[in-house]
Amino acid sequence: MTQAISVEEIKAAMEAAVPGCRAEILRNESPSAQHSLLIDHEHAVNVAAFLRDDMALRLDFCSCVSGVDWPDREITEKVKVKKTVTTPEGEAQEQDVEETRKTMIPGFLEAVYHLFSIEKKHGPVVLRMRTVNRGGDARLPSLTPVWRSAEFQEREAFDLYGIVFEGHPDLRRILMWEGFADYPMRKDYVPPAEDDVEAVAK
Amino acid sequence: MTQAPVQQLDQIFVMLKHWLVGYVPAAAQPVVSSLLSVVAILALFPALFAFTTVLERKGLGRMQNRYGPNRVGPFGLLQPLADGIKSLTKEDVVPRTADKAVHFMAPLLLVAASFLAYAVLPVGRNMAAVNLDAGVLYFFAVGAVAELAVFMAGWSSHNKYSLLGAMRAIAQMISYEVPLILSSLAVIMAAGSLSTVEIAGRQAGYSGIWPHWYVLTPWGLAGFLLFMIAATAETNRSPFDLPEGESEIIAGYYTEYSGFKFALFFLGEYLGMFAISGLGITLFLGGWSAPFSFLTWIPSWIWFFAKLLALIAVFIWMRGTLPRLRMDQLMNFAWKFMLPMALLVMVSAGVWRFLPHGVLRWIVCFVMIAVPYVLLGRGLLQGKKIGKRTYRFAE
């Protein structure tokens, strides 16, 4: 697996080719070192088309499309803050106080595209897109018009995660039945309470 | 060696019938005589059907490196009995939206049509239920009724697969009926008769040890092959089993049939297969006559059934080997290969008569058939760019 071109180079090429596009490099610290590019919604299709058609890159093969759920996270961190504390003596005094601060990181849904080049035989290049939130605005542009291979996988991400891919030719539930209300692969999905026969527990 | 006992064995059933008929009053004799023939047909061929189902299952098994049914009764021979009992006691389900009367009549009609065909089959010397002078025509006319039965079954079920199967079946049966009739015309031309009894009788002579079977002429051989191919298609056997192509349309026109009605369809199909094989034997393979003059001491009916079993074995063999054709290929084959070939066989049979005996007419007739065969075959394959291919390799 030759990663001939680094993420930085791709980012630069991308920004040069698609004016106004914003991309962010997300580092992957694991031994696999498959870093990814987070791209914005508005230019995603253009960026994708560029990646596919650029003669140097020719990322003609979109292998894998995955949905990922990142629910709201509460990060608890201890911060040293200077605070004016009223001492028992009644004096106002500035002090370094350690304080636990809770920050809510709003959740979002993510679609990860693994791209390869069949022609140049390099890859993977990892593209990511993130929705604004996990609720009503879970929308992403569909890359199916660029790579047909994303068709079923985007449908699957829609089915199981609830990511709405705008511009998808046929966005319906694919694995679950029509009329199913939940998005079962989300981390906060709770399956319906069924009478579970646990013969072991007799 | 005395001829008498051999002849007696040959005619044993005929004599038996005479003997039995002799016991009834003269007025009832024709009826009883007919009845005896009818009962013989009604008993014999269904029994053969039962036997063939085991034979088929075991034969296929052997071709596929396995035993096939061998536990029910000795060597699995009672398997059809078990199947019969099961079918008889199985619930009979008729779809709510089906056309019930037609749905009920279809299997009966198919079985009746299949049975009727046996009336003209000479299963041995002097052993035909009736000797119609238009016997062959009668056979085809009765066979035409089967098409109607199939349509009734498929249409009345109100099931999409059934209807598809029925339409396939009719299109297939009508397409192959033409080459079927045309290829038998060659024999009729040579024999100068439409009577099956007479045609069989014509072939009972010998030159040296060789029999006068029509299959032993170039046009006869070609005609026989065409006839058997068309017969395979007429009876919906593999590789022409599209109407019940399980992998495509479930069970074709009898998808909605259960219980014994389904068994009747099965029976009807097999009876049709025996009947048409029997006709093939009568027309081309010398009917009940022995293959060599020195084997005439074996009773004629044994020869007939031996030939029948051999043809059945070939049917089973083909079923075990060949994949199924597609509808358009099937129709193409019927109209663009079988029909021209059948016409040529007819013409060559005519030429055969006008040419003098000798090597020349063999060559002429052979060429008349072989050359178009090669050309038409090539047209079928190369017209569609079908052939073996070579492949590239990347290191």
Added chain:
Amino acid sequence: MSAMVTRVVLEEEESARGVEGELLEISMGPHHPSTHGVFRMDVRLDGERVTRLKPVFGYLHRNHEKIAEKASYLAAIPYTDRLDYLCSMTNNWGYALAVEKLAGIPVPERAEYIRVITAELTRLQNHASLIGFLLQDMGASGTPLMYAFREREKILDLFESLTGARMMCNYMRFGGVRVDCSSEWLEAAQNIASSFPQFLDEYEQLLTGNEILMARTQGVGALSAELAVNAGITGPMLRASGVNYDLRKVDRYGIYDRFTFRVPLGDHGDVYDRYMIRLLEMRESVKILEQALAAIPEGPIIDPKTRLRGLRPKAGEAYGRIEGPKGELGFFLISDGSTNPYRYKVRPPSMINLTVLEDMCLGRNVADVVVILGSVDIVMGEVDR
């Protein structure tokens, strides 16, 4: 790029006809003898010609990914067996490879050889049975399938004596394989490798020259290289369309760079090419087997430093892929540093290969649909997961 061209044409044709009500709408499946499991195609027929075909699946969606995200890295391995249930060995390998990438685990030499041997045996039995099933769909009453399963049983016997199970081997581990193989086992594998070409000859004798087979498959379900690449088709199906892309050559994962073998390529991309490519691939697999069996070294079979139970890879992600018998089998893992994968995603080759099913089937008839589907080589366990 004209990836969407076919679709547009189809809809135009449909509206032009304007006889929607007069066409026969049939659902083929989920219970249909030749949908290879519980697959369904909603087909619209004009006579017998297909004017629309929508694949419907999910009838075997058994939540593999969700279950794996709730289970430890080790516990996911037996579940991978049940993805493509004909090829548990390659599934194991794909997953092990992804975890090895994620956690940076080395694999000992001998284990790599055993992996190659078992994977190629898997490929042999998968391709052989696939051709059997394809012929079954074509209406050959079981004979090719029976012959294929006769050979498959021999390979399954090998698997059973090595791993204890016929189908669900649960054999590979991240960092190696579970148990070592004996020299008798290698000998038995050698026997199979050397007798397999005879079986292939028999198969070819039985089928390859058969006019009916050729007529049924040639020119049927043709897939252009352009569309194949764009639709993410992989495996023998892609190579039948003439694209030279075999991960064993491209990624050189494991130790595939040590073996000499060729990649057969088709020129038409039709069903016949797919059939032939698989036959030829089997012959190449036999070559790999012979080489691997001759060169297998002694040594440990699993990385001793790796913890199987309670593996906690560093937070991060990895995408690992192998050339499964059906195509590119990929596993995408995200670790959050705990004992369970945070995200576990399978890239199922047979599901993505279905993307072009409609394109291949339009304008053909029902009998072709069955054969085309058969040539795609799907296993519902993998399609639906």
Added chain:
Amino acid sequence: MVVADNPWMTIVLLLFGALAFGTAPLALAWLWSKKFSPRKPGPDKNSIYECGLESEGDAWVRFHASYYLYAIVFLIFDVEAVFLLPFAVSFTRLSAGACIAMLVFLLLLVEGLIWAWQKGVLTWA
């Protein structure tokens, strides 16, 4: 030959016999279900089978014209065959001229066939 029967009587008897052969087991099966194993129709059981789904749309739809075309061509050739049969029977006693007359008849039809072939009528769709 056996007792010189009226062939049609045998055939009619055979027809009735065959019908009885088909009906008898059906009657038996009906009796069996009356006596022992009651039939149990139901809304699902008596609905149309369609791969396990509920059948939608009508099965009795308009069919393709090619079926009709084949039926026409078949009818023509069937009639032709009917004419050929008496010819074949008396063929052995016919002169070459009569045979040529038949050949002309044949060729006329073959020409029609070839025409239909060229027109693509014989191409199944």
Added chain:
Amino acid sequence: MSLSFLILALLTLGGAVAAMTLHRLVHCVLALTVALAGLAGLYLNLGAQFVGLAQILVYVGAVAILIVFAVLLTRGAEIASQMDSSRQGRFSALAGGVATAAAVFAVLAWVVLHSPTLSAPAATMTQVAPQAAMQQIGDALMRRYVLPLEVMGLMLTAALIGAVILALEEKPEAQ
């Protein structure tokens, strides 16, 4: 009038009546087939084996199938039967039918009464052996009626061409 004739005539008539009165078109076709088969039976009853069997082969085997296809082709299997159900329409249809039938019958009767066979003395109508009958038909066809035979062939070809042209309009993509 023999018993067999009676049965066959009833069968034919019954089939014909059913073909006109049944509601489902496919049923009508099946009833028509019965009528055609009954007619064939009548031929056979008269000793005209060849004609009777040919009638079954052609009419039951081919024409009935053709009509079936035609019925399925028009998809009118259900709808058409409801067509023209107004009283007046029915009446006029009935009247027209009766008139046509009467006309046909009149013409047939005239032809039959003037046919030479009827006027010939009974003695000349020799009872031919069946086998000879087949051959006689063949001989007559190939000698006396050879010209009509060729005309027949021409007509059949014309019919083929005509029908195909008509049907091809239904099937534009075949051209």
Added chain:
Amino acid sequence: MDQELKIELSKHGIFTTTFEELYNWGRKNSVWPLTFGLACCAIEMIATTMARYDLARFGAEVFRASPRQADLMIVSGTVTKKMAPQVVRLYNQMPEPKYVIAMGACAISGGPFRDGYNVLKGIDRYIPVDVHIPGCPPRPEALMHAFITLQKKIDAQQLTGEERPRHLKANEPSEFPVPEFGEHGLEPAQNPDVFHPLRILGQ
């Protein structure tokens, strides 16, 4: 058939007994399975019919694709909630007498996948099962064992009397309600008329 049963049967009279024996003999030797493969187990089911194991020896190789002609439904593999209505409908469409073999862990209880949100925890929640064969997947021999168990079961069935099997009783149902797709799962989650667990968790 054990001796006791024979004696019991002879009370019904020779006629019935012979009938019964013949009936059971016919049924047990002509069990035609429905061509019905769901998942992994289906491959082993196919392997069972193949040359090495050859289910045909028992006369059971006639796999019928149409439920109208089938006697036995081998539920071979995971039944998902999406598939369950179809399975029940197919079962309903089979004519009586009909039998069910639940092959493999998934068919019996949902097996390894029972925690999945789309997996039915055992087909016996909706239709009555005659024989269960555990294993994941069961070996082909195990399926044959199940088949032989079924044959024995058929052989022991009575034609008359109160002990006679379900399909001979007029008031017992031969079809069962097909569950419907709900917003969160199947409705109802099981059919209490069929499903008699030892105890339901949480009760």
Added chain:
Amino acid sequence: MLGEGIVKGLAETARNFLGSFVDEERLTTVEYPEERLPQAEAARNFPFLIYDGDDAEKGLRCVACQICEKECPPRCIHIEKSKDKKPDYVGKQQFYPAVFDIDVSVCMSCQICVEVCPFEAIRMDTQFELSTDDRFGGLLWTKAELAKTNEYYHSIHPTEAGETDARLDEEKAKVAAKAKPAEAEMQAKA
């Protein structure tokens, strides 16, 4: 030429048909209930518990550590730890399972319980003829049904059992060796 391939195919099936009467390779059927293939030594189906000696209760190797219960992918094992302890094979006081159930209707025969068991207490059985019409009674195996002797283990997996025994013996020897000096010390102290 048309028909060539078909004839070849027919020849192939004929060869197999005729071969089935003479060649074992061409008739591979094993007539199951009467004939069986020898099972592979490694074959596995469902787990069982090993006990040493004659008493299943006493000799059970399982110490109810519940690792297998936790690691079992489909979670088909149910263990309840005992309140008291009993000596294990080296004489150490250990808990034992008061309840040890395996739901074979769920078990996926993956062998992970065997792999993770540190006490060589659970192994895979090869028994597969388990079909039953008793859904709940027949498919839930309790401790009594699961416990099998070491000899049984030897009879189905001889090589593996030999290795296990060797390992256990080694451990025992180690413990004994450790115990001896300790004992000696004790004695010395005394």
